[in-house]
Amino acid sequence: MRPRIGYKKLAAVGVAAVVGVASTIALTSGSASAAPVYGYSGYAFGTDVQTGLANSGPQVISQISCTTDANRKAENDLATANVNEQAIARTVKTDTKAFADERGNGVTSTATAADIKLGSLLSLTGAKTTTTAWVKNGNLHYTGSTTFAGVKIGNVVVPSLLKAKPNTKVAVPGLGYVVLNRVGGVKTESGIYSYAQAVVVHATVKNRYLPVGVDVAVLKTRAEVTKPATAMVMGDAYGTKASVDKLVTSSPTSYQATCQGTEGKTVRVAVAELNIPKVAHVGGVYTTKNGRIGADKSDVNFTSHVAGVKVGNLSIGAIESAASASKTKDGKVSLNSSSSIASIKVGNKVYPVQTGENAELEIPGIAKLTFNQVVRQSRYISVNALVIDVYSLNTKVVVGHSAAGVIG
Template sequence: MLWFVLPVVSRLHKGLCDLYSGSPHVAAAATTVALAPVTSATAAEPVFGYQGNAFGSSVVVAGVVTSAPTAVVTYGCGTPAGFSRTQTTAGVNVPPSVLRTNTITVTGNTSASPTESKTTATAQNVNVLGGLVTANAVTAASTARNGAGGYSTSAAGTSLVGLKVSGLPILVSPAPNTRINLPGIGYVVLNEQTTRITPNSAGLRVSAIRAVVTQANLFGYDVGTTVIVAQAAAAVNAPTAGFLGGFAYGTAAQLGNVLSSSPSFRIDMPCAGTNGVVRERNGAGVDVPNLLDSGTIRNTVQGVANSTSARGQATSTVETVSLLNGVVEATGVRSVANASRSGGSTSLGSEGTTFASITVNGQPLVVADIEPNTQINLAGIGTLHLRRTFTTATSIEVRAIEIVVLQAGNPLGLPVGTTVQVAVAKAIAR
């Protein structure tokens, strides 16, 4: 039910959002993960699902996080009524004059009477894109509630004080989703709101300011630069037998301690499910030099939660992928994660995870022989994991392909700790 800033480096999208050679001899070892149901002592009494996510600011430049979300407050289903949290920071300064603020304050609260989830984010003395957008103070406020009239949302409390755009004062409070062009640069959206209300849930995301650079310009701001100031999201869901969670994304790569490509086209499972509808996020592919080059990516989540059970599935499918300049190549890469809960018992599975084909140093592997948690040594480089699977009492995560660089002085010159992931899916039922 929440929507986050999730930047990726991709051919389809530049600039959230929310994740990301060796011997010809191939030696493989495999172990099998038991995926039997895990039973808790007692079934929890159904309660409302409260969710919230808010932050003061974030900056993404050309798909890479330049300034991560600040003063973050986040909570998910299972958070009790009466939760209260506040985060503050002295401010941010992102050169070259991309964003500057003074004090940032972010809050999150839940209550049982009324049944309500509320978040706020406030930033003082805001200056965006060298003064093209300024304000004395901006606040985003989001409330989701359930009452006598059913589920509803409110952005009451959202404000932009002393707002100026291109040097001109905005004397009236901007209506939701007010868009103003920034000549020669791009545009800014003020009081941006996204609402979702169903018979069993309500959710609202509010961004006080979202500025986007769409044109090459004399100021030197990269096309695709996205600046968000004061974002607040809140949601509340009807009581169910269990809460769902999880996500799916196509690729992710981390070069040493530097984020090279965050999770691509990531999609998250709402804690109340999707009412059985498949939600998807697709992309044309991702290209990170020396690390990965992928074809079309399709990520999905689907879930149902009601008074008797909760069932969810996450999938990620990558049409083609070449890793480490061709050391590993694969087609039809697909991860599937399933989780369900009923009567206090949680069942997990990864049925459907597969490869159409995969080669390592030019040698094809027998797809049918690839068990969960297969490991292959990449001589002089590190370890190739296939169908890498992590389980807890309530969750399962499947990474169809993951490479971890362990050898210094490797032929590709990659730092130790570099990781590449392809087709990742996680499902949670609790």
């Protein structure tokens, strides 16, 4: 099924010095015990483009995707976050840490930057944002906050914003507006997640730094913890991702992940057509996730849908994948995956779509195609519907990724 695209066509803008990418869920196995477990996940990003720049994914990332290990942590530091070839945040440090101590069971995520700057329009120095979510004695809690050492809007110093109230909106002449200290927390039937963002930049007028209509979150954190359950559900999905060797040149599109599930609701994330600069043109992309954790059963399902991909003369039709995982209280684990590709052409020549897992097709001088690339472990399964190795660019494009698993 092809996605219905109601958005305007997006042209992806190159991003310099991307440091870190949202990684695929780590392969995890575990005990067959049905004892209840806590789940921990969270992240801290230097910057995250929320609209408009389709291949500008999160930068300077510290992330724990989903784990039952209360000692898990991730750190990233001394980096510059760039958006639209502009160095927006400098000397960025991020960390995400799980804990199980006198505070309870939870996660803390923190991000700092020496300065956040858009020319003479906006200057924020000594920025720090943090959020914590935790469970103690069955009760759910969260905190979140942002502080600055200095705030300047245009040429005006604004000391009243050093400890801005939550969700403070400030006009920035020549740019649009910013929201400082954006914080919040959401309790679900499964647990709690909290978020904090030092500043969200909204470009609403023409300027030299960001295209009109683009929103950029700078120093973005999230902390998430689940109540005890039969198992944690995990997984992720995205439409496309491109890399040269180990360097990601286009971040995952329509990316989704989970640890708590979705309380049985289907969550859909979509982007319109986009370009991976100098590599490929991608049709509309959308992903879905649906999952639930509980005392009797935990399950999750991810899907990925891409309208089509063009790489030079290589044209590939609609691409889809799906992955699901579940565990019952008696310890029974189920894993499933599927993928499909509508067609493959080079000019007027039609090539057969290979079936079976990890099947390959060589197109001399153009690319190697790997179909239905599957990885399995005892409690985890992932599938890439198609992997394109583009010879002339030394570039790998993953299309239609879905993964699912259970922990505990």
